Amino acid sequence: MDDSPVPKRVHVVSLGCAKALVDTEVFLAQLERRGYEPTADDEAELYLINTCGFLDEALDETFAEIERLVGLKKSYPGSRLAVVGCAAEALKNEIAERFPEADLVAGTGALARLGELVERLEKRRPEEGVLFDFPPPGGAYDGNPDPLPERVALTLPHVAYLKLAEGCDLGCTFCAIPALRGPQRSRPVEHLVAEALTLVEEGVRELILIAQETTAYGRDIYGEPSLVRLLADLCLQLPEEDVWVRLLYPNPARVDEALLDCFAACHQLVSYLDLPFQHADEGVLRDMGRPGDVAALADLVALARRRVPGLVLRGTALVGFPTEDQAAFDRLVRFVEETGFDHLGVFTYSARPGTRAADEFGDPIPIEVKELRAEALHDLQEAVSFTRNDRLVGNEDEVLVDAVSAKAAVARGRRFCPEADGVVEVSLPEGHGWLPGDFRRVVYAAAQ
Secondary structure, three states: OOOOOOOEEEEEEEOOOHHHHHHHHHHHHHHHOOOEEEOOOOOOOEEEEEEOOOOHHHHHHHHHHHHHHHHHHHHOOOOEEEEEEHHHHHOHHHHHHHOOOOOEEEOHHHHHHHHHHHHHHHHOOHHHOOEEEOOOOOOOOOOOOOOOOOOOOOOOOOEEEEEOEEOOOOOOOOOOHHHHHOOOEEOOHHHHHHHHHHHHHOOOOEEEEEOOOHHHOOHHHHOOOOHHHHHHHHHHHOOOOOOEEEEOOOOHHHOOHHHHHHHHHOOOEOOEEEEEEEOOOHHHHHHHOOOOOHHHHHHHHHHHHHHOOOOEEEEEEEEOOOOOOHHHHHHHHHHHHHHOOOEEEEEEOOOOOOOHHHHHHOOOOOHHHHHHHHHHHHHHHHHHHHHHHHOOOOOEEEEEEEEEOOOEEEEEEOOOOOOOOOOEEEEOOOOOOOOOOOEEEEEOOOOO
């Protein structure tokens, strides 16, 4: 007779950015140690949502998902509902009032001890009401006694995010992250290298380096930005073959020649430069509190393309900022046209309560105008991306396989970041032998 305890089930929803996803992976491991198993089924003992409220669309999705989980909780008496993360940090009172069915509402500073909070929740009687926990803002790595906390992977098994730091010091006027996550707290180089080596030993083939601002990494603990040092250590200790390292979220104003030289010196670092420039109008950039200027950004793009052969360039733009008039938007469009990004993410401005932009400028641009501007920029970039993809036809490339079926595979070349840029569809014969996580060679036959 098997006397082992019956596993408890946790139905998890993780919304928002990759940085929040890492938090979810860390606190899922905390729950596993307490007898919980993740499940995609509707029935569970615990429903847990890691929320996002960075943009209006994200907040709408958060509320819709909480509503869904409330419905599941009502269908399965005795279950519990935990609402945590950024939207909970920003809107704890509204969430508690709007969703009285929530048993736990916790901010970002509670993520590192979520397992302990769930233990308290299990012992709590329903009549005691909602359990609130709101220490100073933070993340899943803050105060964690283990410098390499376990994670339950929510990505493809061969892809993993490596979070370099929590929080942000940049202070963009439109962004609530410093209030929600606190100032920057970098993780030591040795911890990051050790985690990277462990992930690769477990089968990860693509490591994606993330933080709110990766180019500021290390300044708080080493007295100066130390991203180049970290990249050098990673590339020295990781296997030289069959590992990709991808860098996201650098600040364009802080990308320098030393960082660009890493792309040539570090074999594992893919030639992929992510530039979240946000805008190309001087006045809008000033009102956003963004460092640098448009001329410097154009010079950086030219320098990067000279120094890094085959560079793939991804940009991020924010449209509909309160002081963005038609002339400012036109300057953004011209910049995108002239730059020729391989990929471009376009977001519409959302006024976040408590940010300087919302307090000083309000939100005067109608949503219809914002959406039209975003659509125009998206359509422009779609044509540029197709032209650049079409130039690849007939060329051979190395790809990383993400999924396979009997006669096909879905893969990505170095130019495609997961969940962002697109995929490579591969036709295969029966008995092909391809597996997810394989590196393979393909010839591009057509572009879409």
